[in-house]
Amino acid sequence: xxxxxxxxxKLLTSLHLMDDLFQAFDKAGVRYxxxxxxxxxxxxxxxxxxxxxFLIPPRDAQNFSKLxxxxxxxxxxxxxxxxxxxxxxxxxxxxxxxVLQFHLGIPGVPRxxxxxxxxxxxxxxxxxxxxxLSGPNLLAAKKAAARPQDQADIEFLxxxxxxGKLT
Amino acid sequence: xxxxxxxxxKYRLWAxxxxxxxxxxxxxxxxxxxxxxxxxxxxxxxxxxxxREIAHVTASHG
Numbered sequence: 001x002x003x004x005x006x007x008x009x010k011l012l013t014s015l016h017l018m019d020d021l022f023q024a025f026d027k028a029g030v031r032y033x034x035x036x037x038x039x040x041x042x043x044x045x046x047x048x049x050x051x052x053x054f055l056i057p058p059r060d061a062q063n064f065s066k067l068x069x070x071x072x073x074x075x076x077x078x079x080x081x082x083x084x085x086x087x088x089x090x091x092x093x094x095x096x097x098x099v100l101q102f103h104l105g106i107p108g109v110p111r112x113x114x115x116x117x118x119x120x121x122x123x124x125x126x127x128x129x130x131x132x133l134s135g136p137n138l139l140a141a142k143k144a145a146a147r148p149q150d151q152a153d154i155e156f157l158x159x160x161x162x163x164g165k166l167t
Numbered sequence: 168x169x170x171x172x173x174x175x176x177k178y179r180l181w182a183x184x185x186x187x188x189x190x191x192x193x194x195x196x197x198x199x200x201x202x203x204x205x206x207x208x209x210x211x212x213x214x215x216x217x218x219r220e221i222a223h224v225t226a227s228h229g
Contacts (some may be wrong), residue, residue, distance in 0.1 A: 018190065044185020050194050076201050083205075090204040092213075098193030107207070125189045145207070155175060159182035 018052065018097045019128035021070075026129070028066045032056050033119050033133045035106060035141065037153075042122035042132055045156045051099045055133060057112040058082035058104035067102075071095075108144025109137050120167055135166035196221065 025032060033056075034042065037049025057063055059081050068078045074095045080088045082104045091102045109115050118134040133141065139157040142150045160166040197220065204210040 038190070041190065042187055044187060045181055046186070046188045048191055050196075080203070086205045088203050089206055090210040092202045092204070092210065094196065094199055094201070099196070101210075103207075123187065125187050147211075152178075155178045156181060159175075159178045160185070163182055165182065165185070 017126070019124055019126050021097060022124070022128050022130050024070050025067075028070050030066050030070065031060060031063045031112075031116060032067075032131060033112075033115060034122075034130050035103065035133045035138065036101075039122075039132045039138060040153050040156070042124065042130060043135060043138070043157070043160070045153065047153070051101050052097065053101045053103060055103050055106055055109070055112065055115065057116075071100075074100075106141050106145075108140040108142075109133065135160060139166065197224065 032054045034053070035055050036051060036053030037047055038052050040047050041049065056067070056079075061081065064079055064081055068075065071079075071093075075093055079091055079102055082088055089104050091104075093100045093102075105112075115133060115137055116131075118137060119131050120134050121129050122132045123129060132138075135157060139154065139161065142154045142157065157166060196217075199217070202210075202213060204213065
């Protein structure tokens with residue numbers, strides 16, 4: 001473990017809340033966008049989710065290195081880049097904060113760089129800034145996934161859109 | 168029609184006044200190792216099985 005990794009590992013032991021992890025991501029310069037049910041919650045929908053879903057760039061080696069450094073003490077195996085045949089497209093970890101899922105792509109949404117440019121900052125209930133997929137992209141992703149459990153999310157996002165609040 | 172008869176009413180109420188509710192504590196799940204999937208379909212299938220397993224464990228413990 002090098003000096004930087006030791007620093008992150010020490011930092012991790014002090015992370016109690018998910019907010020602390022988001023702050024560690026920001027400090028390390030991790031590129032991510034929160035998606036899924038937890039993003040819906042930060043858009044103002046009273047909703048439960050047991051997962052924290054993240055969209056991350058699929059082949060940014062430096063970003064994988066940063067993520068693996070920050071989460072070294074939680075991961076049994078490191079996060080890996082997208083393989084040539086689509087391997088590692090979704091990677092799931094059980095952590096102290098719940099289940100963390102890293103998605104290297106999601107249906108209905110442009111490539112990561114474009115999604116990141118359109119991304120929005122939302123705040124947790126504790127006021128921590130979190131980078132989220134934009135509202136229109138979140139709606140597009142939910143529509144593309146078209147799972148029964150996405151219907152309520154779609155209804156809520158479409159209502160935000162109707163009110164001109166979907167950013 | 169009463170507002171309670173309109174199942175979409177809640178979305179209008181929530182969207183008119185969006186509020187971030189506190190995140191719930193993570194559920195107590197059976198311990199599992201990290202998993203890597205090649206598609207969302209593969210991941211969703213694994214998740215369905217995990218939820219089924221949790222339901223069976225919960226049911227067997229009354």
